[in-house]
Amino acid sequence: MAPAAVLLAGLGSMARAADPAVSIELSTAEQVGEACLLSFVAQSDHAQDIGQAVYETVLFDAKGQVARLTLLDFQDLPAGRMRVRQFQFPYACDAISRVLINGATTCTGGADLPEAACSRGITLSSRTDQELLG
Template structure:
């Protein structure tokens, strides 16, 4: 009788292991890693570029590691065609960004395609304001799309 109880115990552990492995793998797929930002930096990652009937919808992940909350960081972005021709210049206001938090911001750019090309972060906007901590923050840029995103 003792040999059956050992087999049953081994069977339970094997079944638990077989269930745990796929669940662990699914968890890893469900929770993509959050991009890290260096201390004192603001990381902006162009995470998705989606063509809509009106134009291009851009989704950004932003990680604020500047050491202070940012009230309304805004940046001027320049959109280039794949041929290097300037297509559009616009300002994106990223809204409140608490320190140490990751936030997602989405912007629609009317009349612009999301194909290959380049987005240049031309610089911060609103630097004459009293609370414009983003103006001096180190920027780290990244893109997970076909669009290049740099400064």
């Protein structure tokens, strides 16, 4: 490949990597009585605020089987600002092996918010023993 083509290919991949997206981190899993409180840190890198982001989410048990399919309402995600959202589930935290973000069921915002802004290019990570997948 010619040097100019290599440079252009590299710039193209950098542009794709810089596309705005939502990132969600599973920050903590805390046992509260008989329930597990999952804390998520979410941030939108879009130029426009997301008015409401609701994600279809699946919890897997310790055997890897589906334990619960639910909707998590992350509410508003202001552009470039971090938000912490907490959700409580009637399980012991060590009984939850994985959390799957199946996709966004609701993603609202201004007219300039790109289509699929809540799900396209989403970045998922976990600081807990539970894996966060998408």
